[in-house]
Amino acid sequence: MSSPDAPIAAAEALTTALGAGAAFVVELDAFAGPLDLLLHLLREEQIEIADIPIARVADQFLHAIQHLGLNQAADYLDMASRLVRLKAQMLLPRRTDDEGWEDPRAELVRRLLEYQQIREVAIWLGRAAEKRSEQLARGYLPPPPALPPPPLVLDLLELLQAVERVIAGIPSPVLHRVVARPLDVESATARIELLLLEREEIGWLEALGPRPSIVDLLSTLLALLELAKRGLLRVSQPAPFAPMVIARESVSTAA
Amino acid sequence: MSPLAQLLEAALFSAARPLTAEELATLEPDATLADVRAAVDQLREHYDFNQHGVELVELAGGFQVLTRPVHAAAIERAQFSVRTPKLTAAALETLAIIAYRQPVGRAEIEEIRGVSAGGVLRALQERGLIEVVGRSELLGRPLLYGTAASFLELLGLKDLSDLPRADELTIALQPHRPEQQGTDDAAAYVPAES
């Protein structure tokens, strides 16, 4: 690795002056994530990661994601809510001689240090790739030989092992009992039409028929909606939570 | 070699096509066409005099560095362009699903494996192991895949019914979440009353 300051300088080149003035001019993808933004804020304020003034940093984070238009992004909101929770935890009173007290910031500090380290490696990788890209490989490549390619190695055992892997990887293999019993909207329609021929008005339970199954229930509902759409009947509910009333709509008057 | 010859060598090496003397001259603002020609000659003579495995060839109105024909046979035998004759785990798993579930669409494969399948399907198609066998009736009429002839050849099978445990594995590879099936036949999946 080169000097320890180098990654920080490179990271700052990624972002623009955040918090330096009133107006933020920041590219949306300037930050690789909420931890990146948080690290940036800490650097701006020259705050030690190990001793974060949570209340202030939480406020700044919320302020920043609002200005950056990141307050819609789930990842950033998740971090924001963690910070707010930490802020509340830090406000809880504690005795000074309380040795069992666990710093609620410990997990955040661990994550920040871990992320900062990954960032450092990422910058190293970026430099290595940059250096490698200064060297060009052969541009012209001769066409592949006319000989047939070497035979592919594949055997049945391998294939079966792959099947086992796939099956093992399918999450929660819950077996559904599949019953080939589609909705029967036609019969429900016929039943309702028949009832409405006899009577001007029927109740929802009558329309369902005796001992309805869930399929009957869904079929009847769809039939009712379809008939109502076609203007053949009217569905009403006299009072909240009262049973539905299905009334015949006079087609002849409409026509 | 002169600095210009070095630069020309690097350019000819990295270009995917022959470069003309005029093009080569754009590499170095101070170089004349005559300078370029002299440097090209120097490079050619160097390759010949030192018996390099490559030579400078003039073709299509330009210059190109090519391997000498005398080495072609040995290189072809070694076949460096083919990286590995083994399938990756992802390719094998996808192939297994297609073998037992064909004809099967990409969406169903992705549902079973839980990852996107585009690249793997392309690779398997290029290797001639699978092929498009039709289109689904579902929305968007997605392509359906099946195994190709060379799949059976590689495994030494007469036909697909020779695949071991076909009944058992075809059922086991059903996607388990009916609500994610194509919407058209969703009605067939109404759960049983219990």
Next chain:
Amino acid sequence: MSPLAQLLEAALFSAARPLTAEELATLEPDATLADVRAAVDQLREHYDFNQHGVELVELAGGFQVLTRPVHAAAIERAQFSVRTPKLTAAALETLAIIAYRQPVGRAEIEEIRGVSAGGVLRALQERGLIEVVGRSELLGRPLLYGTAASFLELLGLKDLSDLPRADELTIALQPHRPEQQGTDDAAAYVPAES
């Protein structure tokens, strides 16, 4: 140059990727690995001594002929060849995690970076920089990723041990937390311990 060095030069010119000493040895049935290494050395020395525009580089466990860095700018200006596109910060961070923690699952990558990783993982897989190396024993048996051959090629590294070691980083590597990994052997992949 010796006949073997000439043959190796031709082979290295016609390959799109680094060739290992073992692969080069298949070119000439009578050549031992030691012969190949000696011929490679001869070729490298010839390129250096005669100040060629190309050089012989050792990377990704093999050998490749590449242009010298000093010519890159002129070749790019003349638009005879383009550099490989740069990786984004998100891609580099994801690669960093995978390089140091492989085999590693998506959940752990997302935990460390604090953002979802699906798109980046797919892109890295398509560029051949990472590959699925297995499945975790954890619930849902998530896929585990590791670096692929092109990773070392892209970065110009000889092997994974070329990556900076923990004590060279300004922040020490955090010890693995067992509950994140689930498997004991994962600890064997922390470069810090090696």
